[in-house]
Amino acid sequence: MRVGIIGIGSLTMELAFRSAKEGYTVIVSNPKGNSLIMDAIEKMGPNVWPGTLEQAVCTDIIFLFIPKEDLQKVLGSLPDVSGKIIVHTSGLIFNPQTLLSGLTNAMTYKITASLLPKAQVVKLFNPVNLKSTKDSREPAAKEEIFFIADHKASRENIKKFLKTLHFSPIDLSGKLHLQNKPINFKAVLNPPYRHPEN
Numbered sequence: 001m002r003v004g005i006i007g008i009g010s011l012t013m014e015l016a017f018r019s020a021k022e023g024y025t026v027i028v029s030n031p032k033g034n035s036l037i038m039d040a041i042e043k044m045g046p047n048v049w050p051g052t053l054e055q056a057v058c059t060d061i062i063f064l065f066i067p068k069e070d071l072q073k074v075l076g077s078l079p080d081v082s083g084k085i086i087v088h089t090s091g092l093i094f095n096p097q098t099l100l101s102g103l104t105n106a107m108t109y110k111i112t113a114s115l116l117p118k119a120q121v122v123k124l125f126n127p128v129n130l131k132s133t134k135d136s137r138e139p140a141a142k143e144e145i146f147f148i149a150d151h152k153a154s155r156e157n158i159k160k161f162l163k164t165l166h167f168s169p170i171d172l173s174g175k176l177h178l179q180n181k182p183i184n185f186k187a188v189l190n191p192p193y194r195h196p197e198n
Contacts, residue, residue: 001161002027004056006074007065008037011089011124015063018165020047029056031066031074054079061161063087063124064112075115082118085154087147089124113150120154122147125172142168149173 003019005012005028016026026048030037034050041048056062057078064086066074088109109123125146145167149155155171162169 001025001061002059004059004062005029005065006053006056006062007031009065009089012063012065013040015089015165016041016048017044020044022164023047025059027051027056027059029053031070053077057081057084061085061087061157063089065089068111071111072115075112078116080118081116084119085122085157086112086116086119087122087124087158088112109148120149120151122149122154122158124158142166144168144170146170146172 001024003016003024003026005016005026008028008030016028019026024047026044027050028034028037028041028048029051031053034041038050041050053074062081062084109121113119113121143166145162147155147158147162147169148171149158150173155173159169159171
């Protein structure tokens, strides 16, 4: 299996490391320039290498870490992703029982889905206590990690994949139904300018 990483964050880099450790081929593309991440990639071993956006998309599963203000530009530059599993990362989840996470982070998942209507978009929440396995010689602990998705097939596939990375994936799709709430995507992507108070 080939794993694509677009955008650099603590969770995407941990996913890259774990994927490489399990023998997956990982292609990392940083929209702001791969020169910024060469040292980190080289330390992950021969299964990880830098690539272009096009190369990162030509994989079996794609993880995104893109700031809200850059979503439209970066996603608009991607080649055809019809049918691909796109995993939107970012946003901590503090309490899975109450789904306490930032509303904006939840909304950006739906914005991603709206910009990539033919892809199967999954939202992966970064657990607060994510522990890196980079310095451990022991098998990675089964840490809980949470996700939501609208497509049954993508839910099953991401759950199976995360298990191979020694996570304990928990599907929150039944508890969070954002698709039923109207979102003004234009207002979120381009918020109105407010003059600073004197």
